[in-house]
Amino acid sequence: MRNPADDRGGGLLLHIRDLTVEYGQRGRPAFRALTGINLDIGTQETVGLVGESGAGKSTLGRAVLGITPVNSGTIHFAGRDITDARARERRQLSRELQVVFQDPYSSLNPTRTIGQTLSETLAVHEPLSRRELEARVHKMLARVGLPPDAAARFPGDFSGGQRQRIAIARALMVEPQLVICDEPVSALDLSVQAQVLNLLRELQQDLHVSYLFVSHDLAVVKYVSHRIVVLYRGRIVEEGDAAAIYGHPLHPYTQTLLNAAPVPDPVRQKKRREARLAQPGDPANSTPSHAGCVFTERCPHASNICRTEEPHLQESRGRTRVACHHWREIAATHNGRAADHEDSDT
């Protein structure tokens, strides 16, 4: 899946600049969910969005979908400014922009048959006869590996994995260009997760769709994504080519995330754990009270500049960009470990 942008014709589909989103209620200080986000997604590209809960992953997806209002910044989709798109414009946009949610239970209306759920979106955009609609539904059901008689049944008849296939089918019925996948496999079992990940990949090759893939599981993100964007407290701290981020993480937070995820190998996991525990850092205290880097309080590399100056994303060597004052030193000291990490990982 490592085909960089040039393989895909290089078309720019989603273009986000300086996006800021705040949640607030009257009388209370606003909570800034996203700060100055810049993000591009190309045609037939998968961008993985990782970070802990509260990092703003889902908010970013919802802002693109227009479910969450944007405070400042712009979102362009296929050349059009959709930042403040009205309901009518959104309706047209839905032809190109779709969503798959995490929870396969509440994302399907239990009172509607699968056929009704799948055909209603299509019926909005294309004046199709009942028979044509039915044919399209059956074709899509077959595409996601479900029998045609599923169309007449209700969501309650299906397992979580099957429901997620139905949710994917619903998103792809109109053949959109971009699908926001908000933790689409997090609620699924391992073997079902593998089936759904494969399905998403096959559909990308067949339909040339792009994904914004939100997940907290780094192994999943690494597997599906061309590029990875790491969010911490609403800011992008590192982004770039998936293999580079996973193999040579430069931001201390990315390293923390990668080291924390246990690998399914007792011997390697033991080594990784010992390496992780040898690192300093105080994860419990994590509320920054200064204008500098938001990760300072958890960072083993923190110095004075980190408390006074906010780091900006800058090109590193390789195909990544990182927002850290100390990435050069980290790259130098980390080289040995990263190489070791990659050796055992492939």
Place this chain on the structure above:
Amino acid sequence: MSAGFLRRLLRRPVAIACLVYLVLVVLVAIIAPIVLPNVATQNAGNLLEVRLGPSLHHLLGTDDLGRDVLQRLLVGTRVTMLAVAEATVVSLVIGVSFGLVAGFFGGWIDSVVTWLGDLTFSMPWIVVLLVVLAVFPQDLTATMVVFGVLLSPGVMRVVRSAVLAIANELYVVAARVSGLTRTYIITRHVLPRIAGAIIVQAALVAAGALIGESALAVLNLIVVAPAPSWGGMIADGVNQIVLDPWLIWPPGLAVIFTILALGLLSNAARDASSERWSRPAHIVKRRTRRGGSAGQNGIGRLGSESEALLTVEGVTVTVGTPPTTNLIEDVGFAIHPGEAVAIVGESGCGKSVTAMSILGLLPGTVEITSGHVVFDGLDLAACGENQLRQIRGSDIALIPQEPIVSLDPVFRVGTQIADVVRRHEHCSRRAAKRRALELLERVRLPDPKRIARRYPHELSGGMAQRTAIARALAGSPRLLIADEPTTALDVTVQAEILDLLREIQTSQQMAILLVTHDWGVVADLCQRAVVMYAGQVIEHADVSSVFREPLHPYTAALLAADPHHASEDELLPTIPGSVPIPGRWPAGCHFHPRCQYAAADCRKAAVPVISPRNDHETRCIHHEDLLATA
């Protein structure tokens, strides 16, 4: 509401009876005034036959003016039914439409609508009705329309709160993203979900209107005499109650039966409207005593060495009254002191049932029907509830998957831990409090004193799980059962919790039974793994053997499906199909329909547990083939 709905409704005998009654009432309301045209204008009957009791000539007797009660009751149905219909339609139209708009759009629209509703609610309805009657004297229609308006805020509130919940459901969000119009979403997605609530509200409003009509008549606010109505007849009956108590009965019973029929029918209709898409609710019965246990099989397993802390032998757990369904069968493994054992598998394989059966915490009709759970020489499967209560918490403790939910939201966490301490140590309140603070410090919570004063919702997921661990440690257990303890947590927090569990395990020689679906967590914390599939233990060995050389195709396939090992250029290896639910397990090996190594002998007979290696068990007869291809 379709032919299917009617069919489902008519499957209920109560619904048929109510429907027949109500249809009869409506027919009477239409036909009676036509068949008996003179009754409505009859001022007086045979004045020689007043206040007669029921007789063959007058089936329900006669009233104080000698008119036939039955005829008046039949003819009066129309006035009453029209009044009820007017009030019901008005209050439903207003209540449902305002409720939908308020719930769906929210914001200032919601505030305005709710405010209007409250305003209407707070108006003294009797005064309003008197004003209406002053403007439209004796006008029943005007009165009932206003009555409907006065009842509508109740309907509005119920509809609003039902819609509010649905408007935030992901499928409504998805429908909006899909470009569906609001009208479409409201009519197709929201209305069907609240149909049940509306049906019930309609019945309540109709019943209210029926009583209202009677009340207005009894108060002499509306006298449509000589035309009869049920309410008017009740008023007559009230006036004559000293002379002839009988007269109040016929209209009174008509009102009561109609209200009853409306109520029962609405209940049946609500159930029928959701039956198509909702699954029948599980009947959960609190279990107080454990069934007898009688199992002899499974002795001599790998786990039955004498030094084991916990030995599970041939445990079968069933659900339901006979014929029962097996949830797990012939499960056996052992845990030694200070050892961490993982139960791995996908959902529906019986991991949690196995863990809960050890604690005797099985819900409803779920029970252990055979096998032994031997903890420190005592068979827990044969113990009574009292004995189990002694063991729970002090010898075997549990930490659940959702730490915040597992803590009581109304008590400070320090108090909750101190309560557990007092239960186990019978010490003073102050000593228990001190011990609670020690425990919070033990699980490495920063500033335990401050944390102890917090309520569960004020804790982050990681803090709450540490608190739950502290509570579990209060009884100094020798075995800790952890059911997916880190699944709901971020990876960095998960790593900290796993570090904490490992540290407690080694420093206190505490054994851990970890239920998980995450191979990474197994590799990080556990020494041995028990792999379960469709209710059976299919592989049992030390962790490194399971990872390096699995002897069951399911274990191998599940390991391969983990994207950790995957190359980005290839599709992930998958297992075709899905885990069969209990009761639909195939004959022979449970895994054979999904197994690439399956042969005829796998389908024939149940596969026993075999031990091809030292301390490595598998439930596969073709593990050699698996090794050969690996």
